[in-house]
Amino acid sequence: MWRAEDAPAGELPRAMQVGPVTLDLFHRDAHVAGRWLRLHPREFAVFWHLAERPGRPVPRAHLLRHVWRLDFDPQTNRVAVAVCRIRARLRAVGVEGLIATVPGCGYLLRRPHEALDSPAPMRDDAGNEMAAGG
Numbered sequence: 001m002w003r004a005e006d007a008p009a010g011e012l013p014r015a016m017q018v019g020p021v022t023l024d025l026f027h028r029d030a031h032v033a034g035r036w037l038r039l040h041p042r043e044f045a046v047f048w049h050l051a052e053r054p055g056r057p058v059p060r061a062h063l064l065r066h067v068w069r070l071d072f073d074p075q076t077n078r079v080a081v082a083v084c085r086i087r088a089r090l091r092a093v094g095v096e097g098l099i100a101t102v103p104g105c106g107y108l109l110r111r112p113h114e115a116l117d118s119p120a121p122m123r124d125d126a127g128n129e130m131a132a133g134g
Helices: 043-053 062-068 078-092
Strands: 001-004 015-018 020-026 028-030 100-102 104-110
Touching: 015 043, 015 104, 020 043, 028 043, 043 062, 043 078, 062 078, 062 104, 078 100
Parallel strands: none
Antiparallel strands: 001 015, 015 020, 020 028, 100 104
16 A cells, blocks of 8 residues: 555655555654664665655665765765665565666665566556566
8 A cells, every 4th residue: 555644735744654664754764563674764765765756766866866965976886775775674574575676767666566576567657668676
């Protein structure tokens, strides 16, 4: 299920539900079935940015700009490391395949019906088939 809790117009929701994961903006962490993931603040910010655009790739440059406040590419793997850590924390609570790597496009949060073993190809906003990696 993809939903954000009701929030007054122009305000961020306090929480977002992403499949079995609840992202809590107040605590800046996420939990699954009552188990907190204990995300680093930047990991949480990456996860939140992906959750704002479910099923759509979020470019690495966007994450560098909005999470690390960098308007240039420092040629490091900091985004990949943050995504790897989020995946490991999700795996520890039994959630796998939620974040996909889209080569040349960035990262995306899969919609619940797009499991890793799903026979249906993932598509971008224009309806073009995208290559997906885990």
